[in-house]
Amino acid sequence: PRRSRGRRARAGLTGLSCSIGENIQLLVDRPDGTYCFRLHRDRVYYLSEKLLKLAASVPRESLVAPGTCFGKFTKSQKFRLSVTALDFLAPYAKYKVWVKPGSEQSFLYGNHVLKSGLGRITESTAQYQGVVVYSMADVPLGFGVAAKSTQECRKVDPLAIVVFHQADVGEYVRNEDTLT
Numbered sequence: 001p002r003r004s005r006g007r008r009a010r011a012g013l014t015g016l017s018c019s020i021g022e023n024i025q026l027l028v029d030r031p032d033g034t035y036c037f038r039l040h041r042d043r044v045y046y047l048s049e050k051l052l053k054l055a056a057s058v059p060r061e062s063l064v065a066p067g068t069c070f071g072k073f074t075k076s077q078k079f080r081l082s083v084t085a086l087d088f089l090a091p092y093a094k095y096k097v098w099v100k101p102g103s104e105q106s107f108l109y110g111n112h113v114l115k116s117g118l119g120r121i122t123e124s125t126a127q128y129q130g131v132v133v134y135s136m137a138d139v140p141l142g143f144g145v146a147a148k149s150t151q152e153c154r155k156v157d158p159l160a161i162v163v164f165h166q167a168d169v170g171e172y173v174r175n176e177d178t179l180t
Contacts, residue, residue: 024092026092027046027088027092032048033048033049033050034048034049035047035048035049036048036049036052037070038052038066038067040060040063040065040066042072042073043065043069043071043072043073044069044070044071044072044073044079045065045066045067045068045069045070046067046068046069046070046085046088047066047067047068048067051066051067052066052067055067068084068085068088069082069084069085070082070084070085070088071085080166080167081130081143081166081167082167083142083143083167083168083169083171083172086132086140086142086143086167086169087140089132089143090132090134090140093131093132094122095122095125095129095130095131095132095146096120096121096122096131096132096133096134097113097118097120097121097122097125097131097132097133097134097144097146097162097163098118098119098120098121098133098134098135098136098138099113099117099118099119099133099134099135099136099141100117100118100119100136101135101136102117103116103117103118104135104141107133107141107142107165107168108141108142108168108169108170109170110165110168110170110174111165112144112147112161112163112164112165113133113144113161113162113163113165114158114159114160114161114162115153115156115157115158115159115160115161115162116158116159118153118162118163119136121146121150121153121162122150123150124150125146125149125150126146126149127146127147127148127149127152128145128146128147129145129146130143130144130145130146130166131143131144131145131146131163132144133163133168140169141168141169142165142166142167142168142169142170143166143167143168144163144164144165144166145163145164145166146162146163146164147160147161147162147163147164148160148161148162
């Protein structure tokens, strides 16, 4: 059991590194203290070491959420980022996509980003790269996966999908009962 937990934790960090790359170190070593990632009930939580010491005094069965949920493992053991991690990951994102004002609402309802709704995209974004989706006013809206590289985005037709939807801030309203 311990070995599989370590494997899953590495898979979770791999999912994070797809979005923010080497900047993951900036999440751990912060000026206000040292932070860490912990696995609890198939979810990966981000919390300070001070909070970790306090949480250690609570029985595991009684512990609901020891910190901020960064994501969870699906039944097939794939890591899926949660929208609750957006505020922490957005400042460190290597690859970003900006959507036009007319496409913001569509993305916030859980739809993919089409070429016609694409405002800008970070140069050298590779296909299937994790991206943070922003409004044109630089407000982080959610996560996605680039369906096309930056070069391909320039050539595709307006109805082609350029970003696959993963999570968005609209989930706070749609799934408020299940977010932890």
